[in-house]
Amino acid sequence: MRKYMMALDQGTTSSRCILFDKEGNICSSAQKEFTQYFPQPGWVEHDPMEIWSSQLGVIMEAMGAIGAHTDEIAAIGITNQRETTIVWDRITGRPVYNAIVWQCRRTANMISRLEEDGLSETIRSKTGLIPDAYFSGSKVAWILENVEGAREKAEKGELLFGTVDTWLIWNLSNKENFVTDMTNASRTMLYDIHKLCWDKEILDYFKIPESMLPQVLPSSGLFAYASEEVLGGHIPIMGVAGDQQAALFGQCCFQAGDVKNTYGTGCFTLMNTGEKAVTSKNGLLTTIAVGMKDHVEYALEGSVFVAGAAIQWLRDELRMIKSAAQTEEYCRAVEDTAGVYVVPAFAGLGAPYWEQYARGTIVGLTRGTSKEHFIRATVESLAYQVYDLVKAMEQDSEICMRTLKVDGGASANSFLLQFQADLLEAEVLRPECIETTALGVAYLAGLACGYWESKEEICRNWKKACSFSGQKQPEERDKLLKGWRRAVRCTWGWAEDYMKAENKEK
């Protein structure tokens, strides 16, 4: 049996490679940041060649660091920043434009037009997504419309489109395999998540030729072989998933009702809903959780725009703390927030509110409000926002969440996790290995090649580092939540007049 499972984690700011062993321990890892391009306000790009070279570099580095040889790698799993769009020439392999990153807002007008054209409901029901510039569809259309000669070449079948997983596999296989997995396809806004195929009506609307699109495969199974010329060894690529879905799998959320939340810059909450695709009434997304050989599992997904970013704001703009970790000490120095609520709606509010004109609001200040109260209210705002998402998920799925598994940078804050457990009246679990994204695709690849026998075997690798359970009295909890709801209402519509006036001037 070969020793290691290799996971490639191609994220928004860095490329990483981790080698895991059978117990899910990290044996070696390497990471490299790459350049972010902001050519205009609201635009974000990456250089696809730098994505590729940084990824290749860290593969060599991670192997070199422990002297691992290619024939000791059982298989490769790939997880990636989702929705980011690359279009390249089938023959030369050169991208025709930079990668348009998921955060890029350049196609917002295209989405408004799509809504006016009455396509929102079609998109919603077929792709499970709420139309947005965030997803790949309008980004591909933008490249075809704006890059000279791209449309003609695409129509002659000379161009390929892929999310980052597809781009990496195509390069690793030395231009042999043009494939993606179902979780990544489900974020393009071009893929029918129920019929499991590219959707002709949406492709026609965006004028995207079907010949540009990769073949969609289950997330666990053979995708390609990394070629000998590229890696110096013939290694099968056997697991692929978008980053949030990979984290869901890495947290062993295998049953309907299992939920994970990642507390990073923003928060991403996903609930596995089993083989049923649940349509949300609360503005959550329906997405493919994982495609297995014989069945597909779905998830409900919600995100908080500003989570850890609010902690960064305390540190960098307000200069109230020196490090994010310090917040915990301040939170514990007071008994409560003395009635203060901070709603960090800096960029509007997402699910379940979808109030784009909301702005950050602080309520309940008195002469006695201290820095500690203020910091604690900011940290608590992360937990309130995640509470709102989880409640929306429970309502939509009619499934009651038993435990919340957590990861991401801010999950290091035990005060936050205790408060989260208090609000949810559920168990909050932090695992020993918080590299859940990389671990998730290592598992997908390992299940496909027999490195791990079964999900049960994998579950045995999931080791709890800490658990938190609700300790507040119901009356106290209700009072806190009532205050939060009132605070959220205060943010409503704040930027509306100002934004409308600005649009009129334009």
Ligand code: ADP
């Ligand atoms: P991302 O992957 O989105 O870059 P990470 O998962 O690395 O984010 O998490 C970093 C975020 O977590 C930062 O926004 C930081 O402010 C926040 N953070 C890190 N440690 C703590 C802590 N102990 N308490 C609260 N927030 C923290």
